[in-house]
Amino acid sequence: MKKFNLALGLAATLFVGANSYAQDASNPWGITIGAHAVDFTSAGRGVFDGFFDTDDYEIVPPLSKLSVIRHLGGKFSADLTASIGEVSNKRMKLDDKLFVNAGLGLRYRILGKKDKTYWFDPYLRIGASYHHYDYSGIKFKDSYTMGTGETVTGEFEGKENYFMTQGGAGINFWITDNFGINLASDYNFSPSGNSDYINFFQHTAGVTFKFGKQDRDKDGIEDSKDQCPDTPGLPEFNGCPDTDGDGIPDNLDNCPNEAGPKENNGCPWKDSDGDGLNDNVDQCPNQAGPRENNGCPWPDTDGDGFTDNVDKCPNEPGVAPDGCPVAEEVIIAETVEKINVDFTVEFAFDKATIRPTSFAKIDQKAQEIKDLLAAYPNLKLNIDGYTDNTGNPAYNVKLSERRAASVVKALEERGIPAGVLSARGFGEADPKCTNDTPEGRQCNRRVVVSVNSNTL
Numbered sequence: 001m002k003k004f005n006l007a008l009g010l011a012a013t014l015f016v017g018a019n020s021y022a023q024d025a026s027n028p029w030g031i032t033i034g035a036h037a038v039d040f041t042s043a044g045r046g047v048f049d050g051f052f053d054t055d056d057y058e059i060v061p062p063l064s065k066l067s068v069i070r071h072l073g074g075k076f077s078a079d080l081t082a083s084i085g086e087v088s089n090k091r092m093k094l095d096d097k098l099f100v101n102a103g104l105g106l107r108y109r110i111l112g113k114k115d116k117t118y119w120f121d122p123y124l125r126i127g128a129s130y131h132h133y134d135y136s137g138i139k140f141k142d143s144y145t146m147g148t149g150e151t152v153t154g155e156f157e158g159k160e161n162y163f164m165t166q167g168g169a170g171i172n173f174w175i176t177d178n179f180g181i182n183l184a185s186d187y188n189f190s191p192s193g194n195s196d197y198i199n200f201f202q203h204t205a206g207v208t209f210k211f212g213k214q215d216r217d218k219d220g221i222e223d224s225k226d227q228c229p230d231t232p233g234l235p236e237f238n239g240c241p242d243t244d245g246d247g248i249p250d251n252l253d254n255c256p257n258e259a260g261p262k263e264n265n266g267c268p269w270k271d272s273d274g275d276g277l278n279d280n281v282d283q284c285p286n287q288a289g290p291r292e293n294n295g296c297p298w299p300d301t302d303g304d305g306f307t308d309n310v311d312k313c314p315n316e317p318g319v320a321p322d323g324c325p326v327a328e329e330v331i332i333a334e335t336v337e338k339i340n341v342d343f344t345v346e347f348a349f350d351k352a353t354i355r356p357t358s359f360a361k362i363d364q365k366a367q368e369i370k371d372l373l374a375a376y377p378n379l380k381l382n383i384d385g386y387t388d389n390t391g392n393p394a395y396n397v398k399l400s401e402r403r404a405a406s407v408v409k410a411l412e413e414r415g416i417p418a419g420v421l422s423a424r425g426f427g428e429a430d431p432k433c434t435n436d437t438p439e440g441r442q443c444n445r446r447v448v449v450s451v452n453s454n455t456l
Helices: 002-019 041-045 328-340 356-375 393-413 438-444
Strands: 029-039 058-073 076-089 094-109 120-132 143-145 151-153 161-174 179-189 200-211 381-386 421-425 446-451
Touching: 029 076, 058 200, 076 120, 094 161, 120 179, 328 356, 328 446, 356 393, 381 393, 393 421, 393 446
Parallel strands: 381 421
Antiparallel strands: 029 058, 029 200, 058 076, 076 094, 094 120, 120 161, 143 151, 161 179, 179 200, 381 446
């Protein structure tokens, strides 16, 4: 058995040496070498009955189990495992027989991202294996007393070789990016109808290594092909970055932080007027202008910001969309509409007392109204109060009017001149939202700024 372990150890060492240069950036290889323990006894009691009873473990020393792992993509990996040793089976009254278990498995990493592993790296595993352990001397038809004292019934005729299926879990503790500790446990189950007496747990402890291409800057391009091996870069530039995104890699770009054409060695042409046209093609290099006018500005006769070629009223200052003046009424209406955006005032229940939580909002709206009055000093506004449909309609009208009056008072205290604002109450009229839900009723309990039509 010592010769067997020595041979396995030499094979593992040679495998490590051969594969430390095996390279696959997308699907890295790994290897785990360690010791294993076989537990026949607790498997006979039930899946986890006596699972942690180490007295039942048949421990095989280090270099007795080898696993080769290949990342398949995402969170999945495949493994090829082989273990060997001389173990006793107390359950079946067998001493120091050759134990071999070798097969394939599929692992699913529980934590981490698809292509990133955490230092704490648990996984689930399923697999199938060839299993050799000589049971050929054991045969019974009715009952059999196990070495553990249990009596089983059924029919069993032992043999030397079995097909096993496996299910288990493991954890890798990564100490570095490529080296870690592995702990694992698999339940080995024989699917043969009369062979469940040979089921066993196999526990593993070992060291694990990952191998892949050398990539110092972690940009996915191996150093041997990376022209900038210490700076993350792009495959199309052989691993070199293009900081300014001008299609010229930094190692060939005279201005790596400023985008420029290849014919100017990656540096931008000068643009004196900042209109996006380089001076070499700009007919007015010191005056910003559109490309369609060769970099020269269109005239703006009325100075409203709309050049004459798009201004329908080129001699009268105006606004969007056509450069013509907007009626005063429209401007006021649009401004009032903006003031009403999120003008939410909360009151004490069934009262006209404004809650302190609304003071900041009233401060904001007072300033917006003052700005409007600065432009239109003769303007008069209404503060209209509304309620939901809860309660008596006539009472709601009075309540909404009192609340509107409270808002008028609060706004006047913040600098709105007296006489500019008028309080009106409309109760449950003109609901903005449905009254069938609490949220809708809350929406309908509101104050709204409107223009006093007598001032327009």
